[in-house]
């Protein structure tokens with residue numbers, strides 16, 4: 001079985017700083033996403049699964065339609081597998097309702113006045129992200145225990161919580177520890193493990209914004225160091 005631990009906004013430099021040994025794996029590096037005008041989640045995952053730069057097509061639908069975008073399996077590298085399962089991935093099997101709610105709360109946070117009102121939004125926003133994380137984690141490990149030749153699970157907690165709390169080192173350390181523990185647990189359950197992020201994150205005061213490269217690591221030897229995100233899928237077999 002090939003497993004892909006897909007993590008939104010996993011920051012290469014924080015993986016190093018927090019010494020997340022299981023996320024780091026033997027082979028690792030940053031991805032090159034410089035061909036894209038901005039590091040956008042939906043654009044990057046769409047480009048990863050189709051092996052093509054999908055920026056124009058994804059943005060053509062406008063902001064609302066962008067998040068509903070779903071590529072047919074025939075246009076993705078998943079079609080090479082007999083019995084693939086892909087959990088909650090943007091552009092493919094994304095739970096649009098859950099993620100729309102977290103984007104709504106984020107917007108509400110930034111628009112809230114006075115400042116005290118913001119703090120009332122922070123905890124439901126974080127709680128929502130952790131609850132969804134637990135649900136996806138359960139589904140992912142269930143799939144890893146079944147008879148699939150390919151399992152991908154997409155985890156958004158580092159991005160969602162990071163946007164409001166990236167300056168909170170203790171909270172980010174806790175999230176990276178959780179992700180590192182998941183990576184450790186996956187390892188015994190598959191032959192090949194790829195860990196991939198769409199982009200990383202950089203601090204903007206107490207908040208976080210997307211950084212201009214992604215993260216990858218593998219427990220098997222690959223021929224690249226700083227691959228384009230469109231080059232990675234075809235190597236998985």
Ligand SMILES: [Zn+2]
Nearest residue numbers: 009041159210
């Ligand atoms: Zn984000």
